[in-house]
Each structure stands twice: as C-alpha cells, then as structure tokens.
Amino acid sequence: MNSPRDPGNIPKGSGTPKVTPARRAAFEILTLVGENKGHSDELLHSVRTEALTPEDRNLATALVMGVLRWQIALDARIRTLLQRPEQRLAEPVALALRMGAFQLTHMDRIPAHAALSESVELCKLANQPHAAGMVNAILRKVAAAQKPGARIFESVPAFAERLGHPRWLVERWAALYGRGAALAICEADQQEPADGSMFTEAGGDLPQMDDGSRLVAELAAAAMPANATRIWDCCAAPGGKTLMLARRSAHAEIAATDVSARRLKQMEGRFRRYPYAEKIQCAVADATAPGDDRKFDLILCDVPCSGTGTLSRNPEIRHRLRVEELARQAERQRAILHGAFQRLAPGGRLVYSTCSLEPEENERVVEGLAGARRLPVEGLLAQLAQTDILQQDAAATLQETAVRDGALRTLPGVHGCDGFFAVVLERAES
C-alpha cells in the first residue's frame, strides 16, 4: 500500500485530477525503480496498477518500459535544450521531462498537449512547482523539433546514446561481436520482446518462454545421457527450463532447487498448472553447499547473472549495472558451477548457461574446470533439428553464426531471441 512517506507516492490532491491515473502510476513506479526499490515488471503487476482499467494499465506499462528503454537518449536530448546543460535536475523533474519527451517522440497516439500538460502537473504534484515553467518550455521545444535526418555513418557512442544504452556496455559489445551486431542488439533492446519462431511446436501445454531460454533447456534435454535417471536443475526458479526438461524426459527423476524460498514457492505454484511437472521435486538449496552424496546424470546450472542479454524484457538493468559488478557475478557463478560439478555422476553432463553477453560470466567461468570435457553444441543442434524440435533453417543459422568453440552464444537482434550463453560439460568416466 502507498504511505505518505513512500517515495513512489505522489499526493492525490483534490478536485478534478489533472494527471490521469495511468501517468500517475507510471510516475510512481519509475520513481521506485530509479531508487532501486523494485523491479519494473513486478511493480507493474502490483497493487499500484490494481485499480487501473485495462487501457490505463497498458498505457502505464508502455510508459514505464518505454522510459526505461529510452532514458539515456531522452536525457541526452533534454540536456541539449537546458539553459545550463550541466545543471543537475531534481529526480522528479528529470522524470517528468523524460515521460513527456518519451510520449512526444515515441508514442504516436498521444496528443502533444496531454503529454506536455500532464508532465507539468506531475512536476507540481511531486513538490517541484518552481520547475513547472522550465518543464513546459523544454517539452514545447521537444514537440517542435524537427525529426533527425538520415544517418550516413554513426559512431558506436552515437548509436549507443540514440538507442538509450550506456556507452561502456555497447563499446564492449562492439569489441566482442562487431559494430553491426552491437547495433542490432541495441535496436532489439528497444523493442517489445518478439514471439519466437525457432521451434516447430509452440503454445499448447508448453511453458511460455523466450526462444533463447527454451533453446538452452532443449540443448540440456538433448544432452541427457542415454538411460539417465537423475536430473538436477540447481538454479531453477522461475522454472521455465525445468518444465521443458520435465516435458522431454519421460522417466528420469527431476530435482528443482533454488536458494530463494520466495522464488521457489512461486515456481511450485506455476508447476501445478502442468501435469507433466508432477514428478519434479522442489526444495530450497544453495548450489554452492556440498549437499548429500546423491549424484546426477544431468545438471542444469542456469546461474544468476547480469542479464545483459535480456534488456528488452528488463530495461532497467542498463541503468543499474556497473562494470565492477561482472567480477562479483563471476565469483558467485564459479562457486555454483564448482559446487554443482562435484555432484555430477561419472559420464554425466552439466549445462552451464547465462542470459549475459559478457565473457566474464560465460567463457571465463567455465575455463579450467578440472575434470570437465566440452561437448560441442553443434551435434546437439543437429539432433534437435533431426528430431523435428528445432526448425531446420534455425538450426543451420545457429550452427553457422551462434556457435563459438563448441558453445552457444545467441545475440538479441541477430538470432531473434534473448542473448544466451550455454556450454555442455561432460565428466570423464572414472
């Protein structure tokens, strides 16, 4: 519930509301996200949007996700229109400007006067009446500005800013994957996540998930040793990949564990909707801890990560992530991988995966794992195409463009799915 001291709460005021409920909700949610007090997707499905009509909820969602995706570009544009571009704006003022500029430049069915006047009102409601005139003047200039002309050549920093990404991140991607791929990733991150087309079968009783995420689960299922009886998904919540594994393995027992009791509970609730999930045993467990002496034939290690392959779905990651964070993530990932690998039966296989585009969390984590042999994913992709799970042309494209040193590396905007890394490791028979 809102409370007077809740930073995401602006006073309701009396008389005719001058700010529509959708914009008010979006403003409150963006304030909380900006203060690291919640995740956009969770807040958009919380009490804050409960009272909204479906249309208003759609508008609030479009505003929140759009502003988070475009924030860097919007701020750059706004800065050029300030009298003193170096001046630091109070956060509610910056947010009212971003919301207004976003509606004026990216939403074609919003009347300019509504975008403009409601941003001015938001500013007043958030206790910043002195900035109302400036917000009005800047947004008038945004509304009147010409559309930028055609771009002949754009540098990496220029398209990073135009497409709302931090420069340091895009420069890394350009160095790792090339300028064209970095541009394609940035463009894809600014769109709503697309429906996938990689697989022959979709919908029905299958869990809803991104094609990249499903591809990791399908690779893990294809990597299952013949006669496997025990599977462990050691970082399982929210459970999409566990469900795919349960669907593909008729006989094996499946243990699904996660360190978070809250996420595990939500996952158990989700599993109840799928009859084939009945055989999954759920438990809270830290995958870095030794555990009992049970060994598994297949382990999926879909570790927590920076999530830079999922910016379309999780737009705020780009504003929170710092380069130093990658080393911290890698340390945790290495601990989980090493803990899980100890529990792999001889001849068993472990799939290590992330939705990060950063090598520190991927190749570098699996390098030098003693006793592990890499099983190239090319053969598994071919197997998925032969068994008619993966579309033939998708398999061919992935084999040609998404495999490096036997590992899978999908890129948003290039492979039509989120960015995932996956490698299959085998434990030598002893």
Ligand SMILES: C[S@@+](CC[C@H](N)C(=O)[O-])C[C@H]1O[C@@H](n2cnc3c(N)ncnc32)[C@H](O)[C@@H]1O
């Ligand atoms: C990327 S998510 C897994 C997504 C899941 N595999 C799916 O496809 O739906 C990573 C999960 O790892 C969990 N986690 C983090 N540290 C862990 C640890 N030490 N042991 C087990 N789970 C952990 C997090 O709570 C989170 O739910």
